[in-house]
Amino acid sequence: MIPPVLSSLIQVFIFPGFIFILSYAMFCEWVSRKFVARLQNRVGPLYTGWEGILQPLADSIKLLAKEDITPKAADKFVFALMPVAVFALPLTAIFLIPIQSLTNLWGYSPIVSFEGDLIIVLFLLSVIILSIFLAGWSSANRFGIIGATRAALQMLAYEIPLGIAMIGPAIFARSLSIGKIVEWQAQSMHNFLSAPNLMAIPVALLLAVGFIICTVCLLAELELRPFDSPEAETEIVHGWQVEYSGKKLGLLRLGHDVKLVLASALLTSLFLGGPIGPWPIPPVVWFLLKTAVCVLILSNASALFARLRIDQMLGGSWRYLAPLSILYIMAVQIIAGLM
Amino acid sequence: MDIVTWARTRSPWLIHFNAGACNACDIEVVAAITPRFDLERFGALLKGSPRHADVMVVTGSVSRQVRERLKRIYEQMPEPKFVVAVGACAISGGVFQQCYNVMEGVDKVIPVDAYIPGCSPKPEAILDGVVKLLKSAGY
Numbered sequence: 001m002i003p004p005v006l007s008s009l010i011q012v013f014i015f016p017g018f019i020f021i022l023s024y025a026m027f028c029e030w031v032s033r034k035f036v037a038r039l040q041n042r043v044g045p046l047y048t049g050w051e052g053i054l055q056p057l058a059d060s061i062k063l064l065a066k067e068d069i070t071p072k073a074a075d076k077f078v079f080a081l082m083p084v085a086v087f088a089l090p091l092t093a094i095f096l097i098p099i100q101s102l103t104n105l106w107g108y109s110p111i112v113s114f115e116g117d118l119i120i121v122l123f124l125l126s127v128i129i130l131s132i133f134l135a136g137w138s139s140a141n142r143f144g145i146i147g148a149t150r151a152a153l154q155m156l157a158y159e160i161p162l163g164i165a166m167i168g169p170a171i172f173a174r175s176l177s178i179g180k181i182v183e184w185q186a187q188s189m190h191n192f193l194s195a196p197n198l199m200a201i202p203v204a205l206l207l208a209v210g211f212i213i214c215t216v217c218l219l220a221e222l223e224l225r226p227f228d229s230p231e232a233e234t235e236i237v238h239g240w241q242v243e244y245s246g247k248k249l250g251l252l253r254l255g256h257d258v259k260l261v262l263a264s265a266l267l268t269s270l271f272l273g274g275p276i277g278p279w280p281i282p283p284v285v286w287f288l289l290k291t292a293v294c295v296l297i298l299s300n301a302s303a304l305f306a307r308l309r310i311d312q313m314l315g316g317s318w319r320y321l322a323p324l325s326i327l328y329i330m331a332v333q334i335i336a337g338l339m
Numbered sequence: 340m341d342i343v344t345w346a347r348t349r350s351p352w353l354i355h356f357n358a359g360a361c362n363a364c365d366i367e368v369v370a371a372i373t374p375r376f377d378l379e380r381f382g383a384l385l386k387g388s389p390r391h392a393d394v395m396v397v398t399g400s401v402s403r404q405v406r407e408r409l410k411r412i413y414e415q416m417p418e419p420k421f422v423v424a425v426g427a428c429a430i431s432g433g434v435f436q437q438c439y440n441v442m443e444g445v446d447k448v449i450p451v452d453a454y455i456p457g458c459s460p461k462p463e464a465i466l467d468g469v470v471k472l473l474k475s476a477g478y
């Protein structure tokens with residue numbers, strides 16, 4: 001038996017913590033770049049490692065070794081702090097998501113878990129928005145500031161339907177803990193397979209609607225293509241990241257990759273049954289498979305669509321997604337009450 | 340080869356600067372990043388901000404008007420940085436040589452690491468030039 005201190009250190013730093021998530025985040029960036037390249041009839045990164053699999057690693061090392069410029073007019077402290085926040089906050093949120101337990105091959109448990117950790121994840125998502133805004137604002141660049149305001153506008157608009165849609169499975173599971181939601185999904189799947197009943201159909205349909213709402217909102221949170229006006233290269237150079245270089249840019253890029261993993265991990269654990277699957281395969285493999293599918297869905301959407309105008313982007317949230325998510329949560333309440 | 344050189348040569352991010360080109364060279368540079376030629380194979384991405392870029396791709400015969408801007412954009416790039424001069428104009432002034440308003444070449448203003456001749460060079464030639472630059476940097 002490993003002593004508990006050592007095992008929690010391993011959990012936080014190696015598996016399924018820091019190193020595992022970072023390497024998986026880089027792998028996801030490679031998958032999404034390759035996938036988008038194939039959709040555009042290209043080959044994507046090719047010569048860095050096998051089929052370019054080391055490309056995100058090479059990008060990060062190069063950025064870490066580059067000169068780090070701080071503009072004269074920037075607010076030095078906030079400018080240096082925010083990339084760390086953008087990197088650390090999604091990593092913290094992933095610690096709350098069940099992946100694999102260290103001692104039991106068939107068990108899964110998040111590194112930390114308590115009743116209400118879904119709320120903490122939502123809160124961390126909002127703090128990420130704030131730190132992105134501050135990152136752009138503190139750079140004192142006119143493009144950076146425009147990008148930062150656009151980012152805040154967009155993410156706050158999509159935060160609301162995202163939050164409402166993520167509460168849906170929590171109402172069904174009658175718990176605000178992500179681990180319990182995963183358990184509820186496994187339990188009801190098991191119940192359905194052993195004794196099929198009609199009640200499961202509306203539940204599954206509602207969860208599918210929630211999945212779609214969440215996917216659209218997460219695209220906006222990640223600033224992926226239909227919602228990339230905060231970093232629109234043709235208008236505002238690179239949006240809120242414009243003044244960042246060297247290690248800070250490297251941290252921002254890694255933070256974006258970790259956010260991609262967080263988004264697909266949230267979709268996986270709230271709607272796709274988390275790390276649970278048929279028996280002979282351990283939970284971590286199911287987790288990786290399901291999140292990879294979510295990454296493909298997200299990058300497919302970003303390769304298919306063109307950038308929305310700002311008014312379309314805002315209208316899409318306030319006029320369609322927010323009312324839709326309220327209707328959705330009402331339907332969830334009714335069905336959950338009937339069950 | 341140490342790991343930093345490895346990373347540097349495998350992830351050259353480009354910024355494209357038009358210093359008074361007739362636009363033909365620019366179209367060829369843009370063609371080099373289209374799906375047919377796909378510079379991303381070498382890890383190269385086109386970046387908008389000079390702060391993110393490693394390699395500046397300059398086209399055109401640096402007019403006196405653009406000289407200060409070119410210098411300023413160059414100074415905004417973080418070290419280590421490389422400059423590629425694309426086209427006859429960027430090398431020596433090309434057809435605009437001895438005009439009263441041109442500098443006759445990028446290297447009169449900022450140091451240049453690779454020259455790609457042609458009026459305008461084909462995308463294949465631009466790719467070849469970029470790869471040669473990477474090789475000289477230790478690819």
Ligand code: SF4
Pocket residue numbers: 359360361362363364398399400425426427428429433434457458459460
């Ligand atoms: S080298 Fe030729 S094609 Fe290129 S900018 Fe000069 S004149 Fe135009």
